[in-house]
Amino acid sequence: MENQGMQRRPHVVLVPAPLQGHLSPMLELGTLLHSKGFSIIIAHTIFNSPDPCNHPEFSFLPIPDNLGDQTAAAANLMTLIITMNNNCEAPLTEILAEFMKRNDQHDQICCIIYDMIMYVSGAVADKLQLPCMILRTSAASAAAAYEHLPRLNAEGYFPLQDSKLQDLVPGLHPLRLKDFATADMGNIKDIIEISAITNNTRNASALIWNTVDHLEHTALALVQQAYPVKFFPIGPIHKMAPPSSTSLLQADSNCMAWLDKQAPHSVIYVSIGSIAIMEEKELAEIAWGLANSSQPFLWVVRPGSVRGSEWIELLPEGFKETVGERGCIVKWTPQRKVLAHVAVGGFWSHCGWNSALESISEGVPMICRPCFADQNINARYLSEFWKVGLHMDGQLDRVKIATTIKRLIMDKEGLEIRQNANAMKEKTKLSVAKGGSSYSSLNELAKLILSNQLPK
Structure with a gap:
């Protein structure tokens, strides 16, 4: 039983996407926030689930995802994202509601932070009247580029023509049209639609970026114009967090x-x-x-x-x-x-x-x-x-x-x-050293979550 005098840590729920490049930065973000005094709950899919033994300081809540043997092969990545979100909304709502019911008002969830491709978490936060933030595990440069897809489509650049593949994209130096790899992700309308869903910040109070200001200052400024929420570039997250095992695969150290x-x-x-x-x-x-x-x-x-x-x-x-x-x-x-x-x-x-x-x-x-x-x-x-x-x-x-x-x-x-x-x-x-841009941004993020001033 917890000691009466022991200070309780505010709970933050993290909802990672079950892909290696998304899972690692979310778990490392959890380690960083834990070091700032938060209690970390990982609400994760059963598919590609993280190993709790590698993170004994976290609590883990498995989400029944009904994905079966479906894999995250590149050929069905879009299908995986849509199916995963459709399947996870109800069980994620249920397990978080049950957690909130079990705990008193002094031991509640203060924020949900979810991976951008686990976008259904925003709707869950809305239902439960909880503040939420989004972790962007991709480059701000890529986010800025995909913001232009609707314009490029309207101007007739898609479907891509072989003779135009090497052409530079107007306003997006140094990108070429061929750098928008749409063929492996579905048709252009599907990509624009899923981009709009994953980029929806309507319910979010902040975007957390695994990037560095010196690397992507211009791109971050461009994306900031599209999203009127607070930005926290705290990358490279793996350089901020102490070493831990986040790999889904067994490494050969030989x-x-x-x-x-x-x-x-x-x-x-x-x-x-x-x-x-x-x-x-x-x-x-x-x-x-x-x-x-x-x-x-x-x-x-x-x-x-x-x-x-x-x-x-x-x-x-x-x-x-x-x-x-x-x-x-x-x-x-x-x-x-x-x-x-x-x-x-x-x-x-x-x-x-x-x-x-x-x-x-x-x-x-x-x-x-x-x-x-x-x-x-x-x-x-x-x-x-x-x-x-x-x-x-x-x-x-x-x-x-x-x-x-x-x-x-x-x-x-x-x-x-x-x-x-x-x-x-x-x-x-x-950037990650004391006084650097990422170091300072992480401290500002922790203060914002603790302030109890996040919109619900």
């Missing part, structure tokens, strides 16, 4: 011993994230591209990420013998530790926003190879605007791969990109 044997800045680290799928032909081109680059490489091949294969049984004949000890292939890595290792000279990335921030935070230059959705926009900004990477565009082939790796690791061009990445790293360090 790769760290392999990295210890490699020369500084020599290794190309390859990972396409937790969702993307590749074809056997792409696997072969990547394999021979890595082999022909003559650079050591650490390659993440996620089980099930090669269509028709359980793991690496479809690697081309003779590949392993050719690369020998120069290559290390694993199922998953402790990515942040890998990127912080002195041996890593470049990161071939799918350009998910979490991975981009992790690379920038460690000053690691990138090979940008986006797979779907906002990754295309991220890749363009990383390579053409922030100039911390090379955009490997078009169809994959082994010659292009080997050439791009050599450009990044060996050439003068790569040295300049590394210098840009290191400059970004130092600015980011200052």
Whole structure:
């Protein structure tokens, strides 16, 4: 039984989306808010549920989602988002209402913070008359770009024509029309509709951004014009929070011993994230591209990420013998530790926003190879605007791969990109340090939640 004299912590409910790039920053936000004196409740789907053992300081409330064996493959991402929200509204309302009923007025929920793609949480907060905020786990630059979709559609830019793919988008330098990857997300009307739903801030009192002001000051200012709510850029969240396990997949730490044997800045680290799928032909081109680059490489091949294969049984004949000890292939890595290792000279990335921030935070230059959705926009900004990477565009082939790796690791061009990445790293360090923009923004966020002045 709780001591009478013990001060009660105000409860904050966090509703993460069950995708790795969304789950990690939400759990880390929970750790940050817990350090500020809040009691954290994670209301999560059963699909891709986090492990409570990794966060004993949190309370966990599973939401019956009725998703069955449905997976978060890129091909059905839109369907997953819509189905998940439709299925979760009633049970989320019920479990939170039951929690509020069990606790007295001094032990109530002071705020719900939900991931933007768990948008039904806003309606739940409205029903329960609770204040709410939204966590944006994507880049502000991507949010600003998608705000223009209705205008571009009205002006006849969609459906995209092959002859226009390389054209720059008016008012959105450096984006090209092809960077709006609509084909993998459904038709343009569906995308505009789901964007309007996920971007709805009608019930929210604030937007929390996993980004850094120095990186996206202009984009944040543009998006602020569209959303008349308070903004709190507190990223990179993983650099603000103490280390914890938020991965849905088991990392193979043996790769760290392999990295210890490699020369500084020599290794190309390859990972396409937790969702993307590749074809056997792409696997072969990547394999021979890595082999022909003559650079050591650490390659993440996620089980099930090669269509028709359980793991690496479809690697081309003779590949392993050719690369020998120069290559290390694993199922998953402790990515942040890998990127912080002195041996890593470049990161071939799918350009998910979490991975981009992790690379920038460690000053690691990138090979940008986006797979779907906002990754295309991220890749363009990383390579053409922030100039911390090379955009490997078009169809994959082994010659292009080997050439791009050599450009990044060996050439003068790569040295300049590394210098840009290191400059970004130092600015980011200052942002999360005491007195920095992200540090201050987090403190302001905590004060606002505690103020009891949030609209309901």
